[in-house]
Amino acid sequence: MSNLITDGITYHEADYGASSAGYIQRANHDIRKDAEDKSVQVLYQIIINRNHTREEKFATLAHELGHLYCGHLGSPSDNWWPDRNLKSKEVSEFEAESVAWLVCERMGIKNPSAQYLSGYLDKDNKIPDVSLEAVLRAAGMVEARTLRKFPLRKEIIQDKKY
Structure with missing residues (x-):
C-alpha cells in the first residue's frame, strides 16, 4: 500500500x-497528497469494495x-509503462485478470481469476489477442511493489514540505 503513492x-475503500x-x-x-516530506500529484485513484x-x-x-501497468489507462511517461489504452475491453480485462491471477497464485492467495479468465475464451476456447509481454511486465511490477519500498517518481513531486 505504501508504494502506491510512488506512482x-x-x-x-467504498461500500x-x-x-x-x-x-x-x-x-x-489537481489532487495532491503528502508523502514523506513532499507534496505529490495524484494521477490515479483506486477504489476497492470495503x-x-x-x-x-x-x-x-x-x-x-x-x-x-498494462497501459490500459495510458501512461504519464514512456519511461513508466507503455501507453496501450486503445485495446478492447475484452483484451484489457483478460490482461488485468491474468496479472491478478499470476500475482495471487505466486503469493498463495486464493482468488477466482481462473474462472473469470475462462469466461473470455471464444467458441474455440482461444484467448483474446493479448500481450503476454505486457501481462508479465505488469505482474512483475505489482509483485515488486509488494516486496520492497520504491522511491517517489520525481515527475509527480510538486514541492517539498518543511
Missing part, C-alpha cells in the same frame, strides 16, 4: 455491497494495477 496512486469489486480511474482534477475480505481486496488491487 501517483491513492487507495480508497459497494455485492455489485462491484473495485475500479481504477485517472484523477480528474465489504470484501482482505484476500479479495488484494486480488482486486492486483487486477486494477494490472490495468494500469
Whole structure:
C-alpha cells in the first residue's frame, strides 16, 4: 500500500455491497497528497469494495494495477509503462485478470481469476489477442511493489514540505 503513492496512486475503500469489486480511474482534477516530506500529484485513484475480505481486496488491487501497468489507462511517461489504452475491453480485462491471477497464485492467495479468465475464451476456447509481454511486465511490477519500498517518481513531486 505504501508504494502506491510512488506512482501517483491513492487507495480508497467504498461500500459497494455485492455489485462491484473495485475500479481504477485517472484523477480528474489537481489532487495532491503528502508523502514523506513532499507534496505529490495524484494521477490515479483506486477504489476497492470495503465489504470484501482482505484476500479479495488484494486480488482486486492486483487486477486494477494490472490495468494500469498494462497501459490500459495510458501512461504519464514512456519511461513508466507503455501507453496501450486503445485495446478492447475484452483484451484489457483478460490482461488485468491474468496479472491478478499470476500475482495471487505466486503469493498463495486464493482468488477466482481462473474462472473469470475462462469466461473470455471464444467458441474455440482461444484467448483474446493479448500481450503476454505486457501481462508479465505488469505482474512483475505489482509483485515488486509488494516486496520492497520504491522511491517517489520525481515527475509527480510538486514541492517539498518543511
